[in-house]
Amino acid sequence: MRRDEESLMPLAGCTDVYVSLNFGTLKQTRFMNLWRLKELRGVDRRDGRLRIGALTTYTELIRSPLVTRTLPMLVAAARQIGGRQIQHRGTIGGNVANASPAGDTLPVLAVADAMVELASAKGTREVPFTSFYTGYRQTLARADELITAFYIPPLSGTQWFRKVGTRAAQAISKVVVAGIAGDAPRLAAGSIAPTVVRLIRTEAALAAGQTIDAAQRVMLEEIAPIDDIRSTAEYRRRVAANLVEQFCRETKTRR
Amino acid sequence: MRFTLNGKRADVRAHPMARLLDVLREDCHLTGTKEGCGEGECGACTVLIDGLPVNSCLVPFAQVKGARVTTIEGLGGKHPLQQTFVEHGGAQCGICTPGMILAAVALGPKPSLADMQSGLAGNLCRCTGYSAIYRSIRAASGHATERVKARTTSRLVSKPDVVRTFRSALGKRRKR
Numbered sequence: 001m002r003r004d005e006e007s008l009m010p011l012a013g014c015t016d017v018y019v020s021l022n023f024g025t026l027k028q029t030r031f032m033n034l035w036r037l038k039e040l041r042g043v044d045r046r047d048g049r050l051r052i053g054a055l056t057t058y059t060e061l062i063r064s065p066l067v068t069r070t071l072p073m074l075v076a077a078a079r080q081i082g083g084r085q086i087q088h089r090g091t092i093g094g095n096v097a098n099a100s101p102a103g104d105t106l107p108v109l110a111v112a113d114a115m116v117e118l119a120s121a122k123g124t125r126e127v128p129f130t131s132f133y134t135g136y137r138q139t140l141a142r143a144d145e146l147i148t149a150f151y152i153p154p155l156s157g158t159q160w161f162r163k164v165g166t167r168a169a170q171a172i173s174k175v176v177v178a179g180i181a182g183d184a185p186r187l188a189a190g191s192i193a194p195t196v197v198r199l200i201r202t203e204a205a206l207a208a209g210q211t212i213d214a215a216q217r218v219m220l221e222e223i224a225p226i227d228d229i230r231s232t233a234e235y236r237r238r239v240a241a242n243l244v245e246q247f248c249r250e251t252k253t254r255r
Numbered sequence: 256m257r258f259t260l261n262g263k264r265a266d267v268r269a270h271p272m273a274r275l276l277d278v279l280r281e282d283c284h285l286t287g288t289k290e291g292c293g294e295g296e297c298g299a300c301t302v303l304i305d306g307l308p309v310n311s312c313l314v315p316f317a318q319v320k321g322a323r324v325t326t327i328e329g330l331g332g333k334h335p336l337q338q339t340f341v342e343h344g345g346a347q348c349g350i351c352t353p354g355m356i357l358a359a360v361a362l363g364p365k366p367s368l369a370d371m372q373s374g375l376a377g378n379l380c381r382c383t384g385y386s387a388i389y390r391s392i393r394a395a396s397g398h399a400t401e402r403v404k405a406r407t408t409s410r411l412v413s414k415p416d417v418v419r420t421f422r423s424a425l426g427k428r429r430k431r
Binding site: 011013014015017018019021022023031033035036059082083084085086088089168169170 | 271272274293294295296298301304307308309310312313314315317318320358361373374375376377378
């Protein structure tokens, strides 16, 4: 796929590609259109797992009864991405490949313990989503690999999603959190570090029965937000802590 | 490359990475589709692809191969929404209007206020405050309520209203 001297940029819904292309910040000048590849689109169940094709659009996720039933937090995330125009084109694979720490589907995939399917001419492999990002906008996908699907294991417990941005639509997250309640609660957050973060120590604090206050203090040690055009580090820390409390109360993890 | 444009077969030569917006405006000479932000934030360039509203500034021409593309010209000036946007002040400066109408077309019949708000969340308008747009859409779907009827007359805004608005914007109040 990318044995040539210059790398090829895979094209899905292009909602991020044209932004960087128009701004002149896109490195690649050669492109490979994937849009019509039916094999990479759609949602089904395979061997007890939910399989989401990388080219599945946000609209297709929102409209899927299977996703609505088994992964409602992903539907919640998809509904808050862009407006309809973006939802009709943007894809979950593109959201992951774009590797922005603010990607709204990323915390969902992180708490769901999703696996990323990577395919190349040499074959396919699965890697845990939580280890997919190796740094700011860096992934462990090789240059010849394409993200083809995500696999979600069966989940139990109330799913929770909350995005905080300047408005409900068309806004990039200042802080985004996904969670699953239960005896071993799970939490992941975006826009608060160079990559999406699974809040493992916060989860452990909650599982051990610690108070919301204590869990919030642990969480603040797990995140490393920055000041940028959308928000400040201080605001993000405050909001992230508030979202941990909101998760606990709304899912009855704590009162 | 072949696709269907406003119900007719089209065969257009353009760079595969050209933005659909530019192909429509410059190669097909359909300038009803407007460019606002050029980055998918404003919805001014909205067209329908296979019936779904998309931002044509973010679609490479290569991706419309075989697809049905509908621009504002495809509504022929006779669509009920085009009429009601004129009658109810849904169009003011006009830049958002073609995209707004195409996004509204995709709402389907008789959308609720919530449907309109979420369905048009990707279309920015800086003139109307959206109320006139929602009114236009309600009128087009044939369920103009008494309240809506009462508010919309042939004169959209009376001249004294305009004067009052400008005066208050300037901080001047008419002495009564």
